[in-house]
Amino acid sequence: xxxxxxxxxxxxxxxxxxxxxxxxxxxxxxxxxxxxxxxxxxxxxxxxxxxxxxxxxxxxxxxxxxxxxxxxxxxxxxxxxxxxxxxxxxxxxxxxxxxxxxxxxxxxxxxxxxxxxxxxxxxxxxxxxxxxxxxxxxxxxxxxxxxxxxxxxxxxxxxxxxxxxxxxxxxxxxxxxxxxxxxxxxxxxxxxxxxxxxxxxxxxxxxxxxxxxxxxxxxxxxxxxxxxxxxxxxxxxxxxxxxxxxxxxxxxxxxxxxxxxxxxxx
Amino acid sequence: xxxxxxxxxxxxxxxxxxxxxxxxxxxxxxxxxxxxxxxxxxxxxxxxxxxxxxxxxxxxxxxxxxxxxxxxxxxxxxxxxxxxxxxxxxxxxxxxxxxxxxxxxxxxxxxxxxxxxxxxxxxxxxxxxxxxxxxxxxxxxxxxxxxxxxxxxxxxxxxxxxxxxxxxxxxxxxxxxxxxxxxxxxxxxxxxxxxxxxxxxxxxxxxxxxxxxxxxxxxxxxxxxxxxxxxxxxxxxxxxxxxxxxxxxxxxxxxxxxxxxxxxxx
DNA sequence: TGGATTGTCTGGTATATACCAGAAGAGAGC
DNA sequence: GCTCTCTTCTGGTATATACCAGACAATCCA
Numbered sequence: 001x002x003x004x005x006x007x008x009x010x011x012x013x014x015x016x017x018x019x020x021x022x023x024x025x026x027x028x029x030x031x032x033x034x035x036x037x038x039x040x041x042x043x044x045x046x047x048x049x050x051x052x053x054x055x056x057x058x059x060x061x062x063x064x065x066x067x068x069x070x071x072x073x074x075x076x077x078x079x080x081x082x083x084x085x086x087x088x089x090x091x092x093x094x095x096x097x098x099x100x101x102x103x104x105x106x107x108x109x110x111x112x113x114x115x116x117x118x119x120x121x122x123x124x125x126x127x128x129x130x131x132x133x134x135x136x137x138x139x140x141x142x143x144x145x146x147x148x149x150x151x152x153x154x155x156x157x158x159x160x161x162x163x164x165x166x167x168x169x170x171x172x173x174x175x176x177x178x179x180x181x182x183x184x185x186x187x188x189x190x191x192x193x194x195x196x197x198x199x200x201x202x203x204x205x206x207x208x209x210x211x212x213x214x215x216x217x218x219x220x221x222x223x224x225x226x227x228x229x230x231x232x233x234x235x236x237x238x239x240x241x242x243x244x245x246x247x248x249x250x251x252x253x254x255x256x257x258x259x260x261x262x263x264x265x266x
Numbered sequence: 267x268x269x270x271x272x273x274x275x276x277x278x279x280x281x282x283x284x285x286x287x288x289x290x291x292x293x294x295x296x297x298x299x300x301x302x303x304x305x306x307x308x309x310x311x312x313x314x315x316x317x318x319x320x321x322x323x324x325x326x327x328x329x330x331x332x333x334x335x336x337x338x339x340x341x342x343x344x345x346x347x348x349x350x351x352x353x354x355x356x357x358x359x360x361x362x363x364x365x366x367x368x369x370x371x372x373x374x375x376x377x378x379x380x381x382x383x384x385x386x387x388x389x390x391x392x393x394x395x396x397x398x399x400x401x402x403x404x405x406x407x408x409x410x411x412x413x414x415x416x417x418x419x420x421x422x423x424x425x426x427x428x429x430x431x432x433x434x435x436x437x438x439x440x441x442x443x444x445x446x447x448x449x450x451x452x453x454x455x456x457x458x459x460x461x462x463x464x465x466x467x468x469x470x471x472x473x474x475x476x477x478x479x480x481x482x483x484x485x486x487x488x489x490x491x492x493x494x495x496x497x498x499x500x501x502x503x504x505x506x507x508x509x510x511x512x513x514x515x516x517x518x519x520x521x522x523x524x525x526x527x528x529x530x531x532x
Numbered sequence: 533t534g535g536a537t538t539g540t541c542t543g544g545t546a547t548a549t550a551c552c553a554g555a556a557g558a559g560a561g562c
Numbered sequence: 563g564c565t566c567t568c569t570t571c572t573g574g575t576a577t578a579t580a581c582c583a584g585a586c587a588a589t590c591c592a
Binding site: 060063064065081086087088089090180181182183184185186187188189190191192206207208209210214233234236237238239240241242243244 | 352451453457504506
Binding site: 040041069071072074075 | 571573
């Protein structure tokens with residue numbers, strides 16, 4: 001705009017300058033986790049730009065993972081990332097608890113459905129067989145972490161839905177049904193959250209997240225649980241250990257949920 | 267859950283309607299990979315909306331992973347995801363080649379630098395020791411996949427930078443220096459690409475991608491290579507295998523590159 | 533032929549304005 | 563103490579307009 005602004009004019013775009021200005025108090029800790037960021041209108045006024053420009057700057061902070069937006073309540077400083085070691089076949093719940101992290105599980109829905117083509121293949125059941133499907137929201141420290149949807153065979157674990165699903169299901173299944181989780185085939189990808197998922201986590205829609213899909217197998221190698229988690233991308237950090245002799249994953253492709261992928265690999 | 271793909275009908279936002287309209291030809295294969303999508307102005311005119319609305323719709327397709335934007339050339343249909351098994355300690359290069367995928371490696375920069383506090387700790391060398399640092403761009407099928415930056419001890423692998431860095435460095439190091447990669451500590455997170463990274467991949471800035479950080483250790487367990495890859499999020503799919511008895515990762519925190527994370531875990 | 537120029541695509545940035553809808557707090561009335 | 567409404571905050575959507583800069587092809591000129 002009108003040339004002579006004489007403030008830190010490194011020919012950066014205005015919006016980039018604002019991003020930098022907003023970033024500082026977050027990075028140096030002046031603004032603590034979950035502190036409210038200035039509103040779009042406030043930023044616009046303070047920096048003398050239009051609201052759309054202020055908005056873009058705040059959105060840039062979101063894609064950097066420094067901030068998140070909670071519906072129409074405002075934007076806030078992101079909490080620290082949660083580290084999750086996917087190589088160990090302990091459930092995330094148990095993992096978190098041993099790390100002293102309080103974890104809250106909210107059951108959203110639990111239903112019985114017939115297995116479709118995809119699910120029946122992954123879980124090695126006949127198409128049409130009854131499956132339990134339940135969706136749960138995981139929160140820690142008062143904020144949403146991820147939404148998980150799990151599918152298990154109803155015939156193999158009868159009455160599972162009557163149990164308290166506010167706990168680790170791998171532990172639950174081990175205790176009540178004697179099936180122990182031995183290995184898991186994991187798949188991680190970035191994708192957009194659906195409106196439903198974003199809403200469950202109290203977030204604005206059309207944001208990207210990290211999907212972690214896991215097929216859990218018993219000691220005989222038979223799959224008995226499919227779980228799909230969609231994590232808030234700015235909060236997740238997955239760690240793993242690789243080894244030369246692993247020869248781990250059979251590379252039969254298992255389709256991802258709603259992501260397009262019409263042709264099989266190779 | 268189940269079907270229930272929410273409101274197909276009642277007064278979606280204009281922009282959501284446009285997203286749906288644009289999505290169809292991509293999902294059903296009418297538009298092949300890398301085909302050009304209509305421009306912002308075209309979409310705006312065809313749907314009778316302002317350009318900003320058309321823009322938002324096209325950007326939504328990007329965050330869904332269905333499209334990508336290449337600088338000021340236009341937007342295009344995303345290629346299929348590339349699957350990478352992180353549990354096996356084979357280099358991605360070798361992995362890709364055995365899968366019959368042509369992989370092109372472009373050396374961007376190769377320098378010698380002194381180890382700073384972070385690098386010296388991760389690589390178990392003294393602070394100030396000489397490190398080789400090189401950045402490479404990985405492409406497949408004519409499009410960028412990820413940008414990698416690797417750090418290795420210059421004392422341990424003298425003259426490495428004189429070798430042809432257009433190949434797998436783990437294979438190179440094994441052949442020329444007799445050091446074999448035995449295990450790797452891996453860390454995956456979502457983060458925004460830097461302007462440089464986006465530019466190297468020919469992408470518009472301020473997009474999120476997947477960072478894969480790997481500390482490679484020799485058979486004695488000593489770390490000898492740190493690699494950080496930033497993947498195009500819509501193209502990456504990481505697979506892994508988990509096992510009960512893994513007890514894999516020592517959970518000493520290793521700091522991520524530029525992501526804020528001021529306090530150590532616990 | 534070969535190199536420079538021009539015009540026209542593209543997205544990127546920025547303006548200003550308007551109305552909608554959810555969230556939240558202040559009070560009013562019970 | 564308790565609802566209930568009203569006002570004001572927030573972001574979400576949408577308009578219309580303008581200029582900038584990179585990409586690119588066609589054209590012009592030496």
